Amino acid sequence: MLLDVKGLSAAYGLVPALHRVDFHAMPGEVVGILGHNGMGKTTLMRSIMGYVKVTGGEISFDGQSILGTAVNARARMGIGLVPQGRQIFPNLSVKENLEVAIPGGKAEVARTVDEMLDLFPRLKRLLDRRGGALSGGEQQLLALARCLARHPRLMLLDEPTEGIQPSIIDEISDTLAALTKKIDITIVLVEQNLDFITGLSDRVYAISNGVLDREIPKAELTDAGAVSAFMGFTA
Numbered sequence: 001m002l003l004d005v006k007g008l009s010a011a012y013g014l015v016p017a018l019h020r021v022d023f024h025a026m027p028g029e030v031v032g033i034l035g036h037n038g039m040g041k042t043t044l045m046r047s048i049m050g051y052v053k054v055t056g057g058e059i060s061f062d063g064q065s066i067l068g069t070a071v072n073a074r075a076r077m078g079i080g081l082v083p084q085g086r087q088i089f090p091n092l093s094v095k096e097n098l099e100v101a102i103p104g105g106k107a108e109v110a111r112t113v114d115e116m117l118d119l120f121p122r123l124k125r126l127l128d129r130r131g132g133a134l135s136g137g138e139q140q141l142l143a144l145a146r147c148l149a150r151h152p153r154l155m156l157l158d159e160p161t162e163g164i165q166p167s168i169i170d171e172i173s174d175t176l177a178a179l180t181k182k183i184d185i186t187i188v189l190v191e192q193n194l195d196f197i198t199g200l201s202d203r204v205y206a207i208s209n210g211v212l213d214r215e216i217p218k219a220e221l222t223d224a225g226a227v228s229a230f231m232g233f234t235a
């Protein structure tokens with residue numbers, strides 16, 4: 001098991017945001033977590049990366065507890081987060097956005113930029129463009145490349161389709177599916193886009209009001225009524 005989250009709780013002051021969350025990801029898996037606005041998806045991603053102080057439970061990465069470790073230590077262990085809203089540098093060029101994400105000397109940086117351009121060919125012709133002048137979809141590709149440039153073993157994706165045109169969402173889905181075949185990576189993604197999540201994920205969980213304890217059986221993912229029931233809606 002690469003990631004094992006057990007009984008994880010987090011709160012903002014006295015208000016709980018995650019309540020005894022249990023899930024895991026095996027090496028090479030794409031695990032989707034489906035949930036509506038405000039259900040705790042971002043809090044979960046940021047807790048695993050180490051930005052949110054948790055109030056209970058356990059997070060293990062590659063068999064080791066990571067709860068007491070800082071964000072940069074988790075990054076060095078091989079965890080990467082593509083944050084909600086992408087958070088690229090709007091005033092830096094695409095090339096500079098990539099370069100500043102890559103640790104190492106000049107040669108290593110140049111080699112890794114080339115490696116990322118092979119994975120994201122669409123960024124090649126945009127290298128000199130300012131990050132802020134990219135479309136939402138292009139920004140998402142850049143954010144993915146910035147994360148992968150550090151060669152994480154686990155990539156956490158926080159709502160990759162948010163604010164992106166439907167036509168580009170398919171391209172992002174195809175790019176991610178191709179990636180998982182080319183490189184050794186485990187992905188945990190949180191989303192509210194059902195088609196995107198079912199298209200990419202090996203397994204899907206539902207999160208509702210900070211509670212994540214149910215895996216949605218694969219056979220039921222194509223049944224809108226069953227998914228609604230899992231998400232806590234009554235027919």
Ligand SMILES: Nc1ncnc2c1ncn2[C@@H]1O[C@H](COP(=O)(O)OP(=O)(O)OP(=O)(O)O)[C@@H](O)[C@H]1O
Binds near residue numbers: 016017038039
């Ligand atoms: N910094 C904060 N301070 C206080 N409450 C917060 C903070 N961040 C999130 N919350 C609350 O915690 C709950 C979970 O929020 P979270 O952002 O994790 O949900 P989400 O599923 O990612 O939602 P969205 O899709 O809108 O980003 C919400 O009720 C939210 O209002």
